[in-house]
Structures are given as structure tokens and as C-alpha cells.
Amino acid sequence: MAFSSTALAQDQQLPVVTAAKPVVREIVEDDEFVGRFEAVDQVAIRSRVSGYLDKVSFQDGALVNKGDLLFTIDQRPYQAAYDAAKSQVDVAKSLLEFSKMQLDRANELARTGNISPATVDDRRREYLSAQAQMQGATAALTTASLNMEFTEIKAPLSGRIDRRLVSVGNLVQPDSTLLTTIVTRDPIDFYFDVDERLYFSYARDAKARGGSMQEGAGGLDVEVRVADRAEAVFKGKLDFAENRIDNATGTMRVRAKFPNADGILQPGMFGRINVPGSLPHSGVLVPDGAIGADQDRRIVFLVDDAGMVSAKPVRTGPLLDGYRVIRSGLTGGETIIVNGLMHARPGTKVKVEMVTLPPKAETAGLRQ
Secondary structure: OHHHHHHHHHHHHOOEEEEEOOEEEEEOOEEEEEEEEEEOOEEEEEOOOOEEEEEEOOOOOOEEOOOOEEEEEOOHHHHHHHHHHHHHHHHHHHHHHHHHHHHHHHHHHHHHOOOOHHHHHHHHHHHHHHHHHHHHHHHHHHHHHHHHHHOEEEOOOOEEEOOOOOOOOOEEOOOOOEEEEEEOOOOEEEEEEEEHHHHHHHHHHHHHOOOOHHHOOOOOEEEEEEOOOOOOOEEEEEEEEOOOOOOOOOEEEEEEEEOOOOOOOOOOOEEEEEEEOOOOEEEEEEEHHHEEEEOOEEEEEEEOOOOEEEEEEEEEEEEEOOEEEEEEOOOOOOOEEEEOHHHOOOOOEOEEEEOOOOOOHHHHOOOO
8 A cells, every 4th residue: 555655646746748649631731932923914104106295094093994095195296297198198099090091091092003002101100100109108198197096095904003104294205205004903923932842842743633833733722821911811823833943043933823803912012822732641740839859850759658758750841720740750640748848858757638639720729
């Protein structure tokens, strides 16, 4: 009885730790990258003709549709040039009709021998010259018409317009004066860089799915989070990767596309994207707080049926549903200490209180 009471007293003096079996289930590991949103299409608005800016037909920052009138260049000199070119077409047309009648009359007279062949050749030369003049006048009219059309600068695509960069009354130079910019809103692209090691992993997984990285890994589903919206997740798909690895950085640029009907996501905005980094496989998950450090190694503390503690080196992966993925070192059948690590020392004995880990720590409020 004395021995029993002594053992009981010793057990009561043992430090108490909480232990559990790791969560083992099918998982897809995620990798996280930082990237930036960019508009699918963006255009800098410039004039094709010179002149003084006469009118601005939009509100700064408004949504515009393709074909909407944005700016008007003073049309008066171009209208005058158009009228002059049109009059030259009328002159050339009348000359062409007259020369055609002269040629037809000469051909009729040539059949009866009442006109010399040289005169017929002169009439034909005059007709061909009139044709050339008509073509030149028509080309000049087309140019004047285009210039007149270019005085009205219209939106080449639908999207969000920037502020006007030139005020009414200023001289606009063709192809050089920047008037404003337009960026598309929906959908929006997200660009990020992956290193060579991850690229090889993604390329193998994409091939297993029947796709390729350059074609978006078969439309792989991804998620992105932005600043100040920690709880909001935007879902999109990979759709492109560059066709080479950059020699200077050793990375490859990858693009994902996201719907953006409400316009919350803006070009230039930073975000954190989560990309599935593996095919579905059986994974071992443990609470992040159950992992300790031993110099440059990560370890978890195991406890056996007798309460003896031992350390096990592990290789960790990303966080998933509030747990840390263990890529190697555990099989899932071990009993690990999840609380009270300060009392756990390899080779010592502890008193164990067993708990069951929920499938998702972040939704169950697990204390780590």
C-alpha cells in the first residue's frame, strides 16, 4: 500500500500535457504568393491629328463604353480641307465624264475613217489621265474625311477612364500628347512570380491534369486576398504562364484571371494568391502550436502509452484549415503533444490528457 501511494503521489506531481492524434485526410497543399492586379486591356488616348482641343465629353473617372465621344479637336480647318477635297473630286469627275465622251466619239469616227489614229490615241491618253486625276482626288477626299473623323476622339474600348490630362484650348500634337487613359474593369488579371522549383512541381501536376502551365494548368482554381479584406476571398482561375524562365531572377511570371463585376479589384492593387501546390493526397495535419524548433530543425513531441516524451524531426508544409501540413516525419498514427510544450522534454514522463482534433481548426476555435 505504501508503494501504491508513493506511485500515486509521483503521478500527481507529473506535468500535465494535452495530446491528440494528428488529423489525417485527403488534402491539396496550397502555396501563397504576393502579386499585383493589372487590367486585361489598357489604352493611352492620343489624337491622330493636330489642333486645339475644343471639347471634353466625359466626366473624370467615369465608366465609358466603346465608341463614346471623349474629345473633340477644332474641326473648322479639317472641314475646310474636306470641302476643298470634295470639290476636287467633282472637278475630276466632270473631266473624266467629258474625256470618256470624247474617246467614245473618236472611236465612232475611226470606224468610218473620218479621224486619224493619232487623234484617237490623244483622246485615249486624255481619258486615262482623267482616270488618274479622279483616283488622286478620291484619295485626297478619303484622307480629308479620315482627318475630319479623327477630330472626334472616341473610346476604343469599354472601361474606367482616368482624368483629362489636357484642358480645352490647349494645342494637341498628333501621336504624342497624352489626353487620358482607359482600363478595362471586368475581368481583371493578377500577375505573380514562381521560382524554378515550384514551376517544375506545378508543371508536373498540370501535365497530370491533362494541361500545361503556359495554358493556365488547365484552368486551375485559385484564390486571392487583398489588404483590409482578410475575410473576403476572390476566386479565379490560372490562365497563362510565360514561355521561359527569366535568366536574371530565376522565376516565371504566371497570370490568373478574376471576375470583377463590382469593380472592387483595381489595377495596381497588391494581393496574396493561394495556388494548389499538389494533387489530392492523404496528408497529416497538426496544430501549428504543436511544432517546436531545435536549431534549424522543426520537431514535434510524441508521447507513448507510458507517458514518455520523445522528439521527432518533421518537414513542414503550408497552413491548411488552421493546421500545419507535415510533409514528412509523421505517419498519422502517433500521439503528439498539442498543449503544454513547455513541460515536454525528451526522455521525461508526463501526465497525458487526450483530446480529439476537429477536422478544421480555424472553424472550431481550437486553442493552439
